[in-house]
Amino acid sequence: MIYENSLIKVEIEKSEIPWLKIFTQKDLKEFSECNQETKMEILRALDIIEKKMIKYFNPEKINIASFGNYVPHVHFHVMARFKEDSYFPEPMWGKIQREAKLVLPSFEEFYKELVKELEN
Numbered sequence: 001m002i003y004e005n006s007l008i009k010v011e012i013e014k015s016e017i018p019w020l021k022i023f024t025q026k027d028l029k030e031f032s033e034c035n036q037e038t039k040m041e042i043l044r045a046l047d048i049i050e051k052k053m054i055k056y057f058n059p060e061k062i063n064i065a066s067f068g069n070y071v072p073h074v075h076f077h078v079m080a081r082f083k084e085d086s087y088f089p090e091p092m093w094g095k096i097q098r099e100a101k102l103v104l105p106s107f108e109e110f111y112k113e114l115v116k117e118l119e120n
Contacts, residue, residue, distance in 0.1 A: 010049070062081070
């Protein structure tokens, strides 16, 4: 986990690409169960993460997904996608298309910069 407050937490998904997950702190199954404050905090974090990924990594596309069939807890995946990643243009859960040949800036530095923005 790289960030949390009383409403949400942000976790790293280990991957060849920048991939973060935003979870609600409360154990809620559906987004519609979130109160307005929690919904707004999720959207605030999504916006910050997406913009920071675009600026820092310059990806081909940002993917945002929310489906919790295996983990029935409100959460969103935010992924920076690249033409050279192993799965592009398929989803990261899809069929491998190639061996990745990615050369990306430091994920650790990205996380440090991102946390500063989330804390504001």
